Amino acid sequence: MNTGFLTIYWRDMLRFFRFKTLLISSLVQPALWMAFFGIAMSANFNRLTSEIPPIPGVPSVDYLTYMAAGVIAMTTLFTSLFGGIVLLFDKNWGLMREIFASPLPRNHIIFGIALSGMTKTFIQAVIIMVFAIFLGAAFFAGFTTAETLLSLAGILLFVGVFSLGFLFLSAAISISLESPEGLQGIITLLTMPIFFASNALYPITAFPPVLQAISAVNPLTHLVSGIRYFTIGDNFQAIGIHYTATSMDIALSFLLLVLFAVLMFTLAMWRFSKATVT
Numbered sequence: 001m002n003t004g005f006l007t008i009y010w011r012d013m014l015r016f017f018r019f020k021t022l023l024i025s026s027l028v029q030p031a032l033w034m035a036f037f038g039i040a041m042s043a044n045f046n047r048l049t050s051e052i053p054p055i056p057g058v059p060s061v062d063y064l065t066y067m068a069a070g071v072i073a074m075t076t077l078f079t080s081l082f083g084g085i086v087l088l089f090d091k092n093w094g095l096m097r098e099i100f101a102s103p104l105p106r107n108h109i110i111f112g113i114a115l116s117g118m119t120k121t122f123i124q125a126v127i128i129m130v131f132a133i134f135l136g137a138a139f140f141a142g143f144t145t146a147e148t149l150l151s152l153a154g155i156l157l158f159v160g161v162f163s164l165g166f167l168f169l170s171a172a173i174s175i176s177l178e179s180p181e182g183l184q185g186i187i188t189l190l191t192m193p194i195f196f197a198s199n200a201l202y203p204i205t206a207f208p209p210v211l212q213a214i215s216a217v218n219p220l221t222h223l224v225s226g227i228r229y230f231t232i233g234d235n236f237q238a239i240g241i242h243y244t245a246t247s248m249d250i251a252l253s254f255l256l257l258v259l260f261a262v263l264m265f266t267l268a269m270w271r272f273s274k275a276t277v278t
Contacts, residue, residue, distance in 0.1 A: 008112025009119075012086055016120060030075040030128050034135055038064045038071070045239050052240040059236050061138055066238040068132035068139070069227040070200030072159070073220055075128055076121045077194060080163040081187045083117030084170030088180045106272045110171050110265070117167040118160050125159050129231075139231040151230040158226035161257045162219060168264035172271040200224050203241050219260050222253035 045063035054060050087109075091097075133139050140148045170187075177183055197211055198204070198220040204212055215221050225245065232238075234245045 005108035005112040005115070008109055009116045012113060012116035013119060015086070016116070027124060027127055029078075030071045030124075031131055033071050033074070034064070034068055034128075034132055034137075038067050039135065041067065055237055055242055058242060059141070059233070061141075061232055061236050061238045062136075063239055064132075064135065065137045065139065065232060066228075067201055068129075068135075068137040069231055070198075070224050071132070072125050072128050072155075072227055073162075073198075073200055073223045074195060075124050076159050076163050076223065077166060077220055078191065079121050079124060080117055080166035081170050081191060082183075083113060083120070083163075083167040084172075084174035085180055085183055086113060087171060087174040088177060088183055091175075091178070107269060110168065110268050110272060113171055114164050114167040117170075118163045121159050121163040122156055125155065129155075141232075154230040155227055158223055158230075158254065158257065161254065161261055162223040165219060165257065165261035165264045168261065168268040172264070172268040175268075175271050194218060194220050198224060203239070205241065217256075219257055222256050225253050226250055226257075 042062050042064040129139065140151060143151060170183075173186055174183055177186075193214075197207075197214050198218050199215065200220060204215045204221070207215060228243070229245050229250050234247075236243055
């Protein structure tokens with residue numbers, strides 16, 4: 001069995017852990033979001049919604065808890081979109097030419113990069129989740145140990161499928177470009193609408209109809225919904241809004257993320273089949 005993708009995987013993971021600056025910087029930004037923006041906005045939202053009567057029997061969560069799930073998703077998005085940049089460095093250093101000339105199937109390159117990127121998102125998601133709980137996010141409140149473990153598995157499942165989709169997209173873009181600056185420009189252009197046209201920081205019910213339609217097909221919206229379902233529950237009140245979700249809703253969100261990942265893998269395979277490196 002050809003396991004060449006494991007070579008690509010381990011090489012990228014070793015690079016990730018050896019460059020401590022890259023590892024630390026990938027965690028500092030979301031931590032700062034929660035430590036400053038989250039705590040400050042939580043105080044404001046809690047004050048503004050303090051006069052809204054709670055719904056009997058429905059647990060209330062503060063804005064920090066609500067937003068922390070969005071920060072986990074935000075970090076997954078950023079890490080996944082930048083995951084393909086290693087391909088550009090390999091192209092510039094001449095390594096990609098050697099890989100393309102080897103018997104290694106091109107889909108193994110995609111799988112290796114995708115699996116290493118997914119592993120990074122797992123590490124970051126767990127660390128950020130622990131940091132959020134340390135700051136006061138009410139994750140897994142009232143959950144039993146078994147429910148908490150199942151919820152963690154559900155979160156990682158959603159994070160993993162979501163990250164694969166954007167890692168495949170990042171790989172497709174990277175193999176088509178010649179410079180890291182070009183990739184950074186495209187990623188910057190993509191992240192703003194994907195992030196702000198989602199439910200990561202605020203509810204989408206107040207969006208104009210057009211933005212609500214965009215948010216409904218936005219993969220980040222479905223990731224955030226999944227994370228909130230597993231960390232907070234299927235029935236809660238936050239910033240004055242009552243949120244409910246059924247297992248069918250979450251299953252549909254997961255299937256949409258799977259569909260997105262399959263489409264992005266098809267795109268990546270097509271771009272890699274056309275790619276030439278000189």
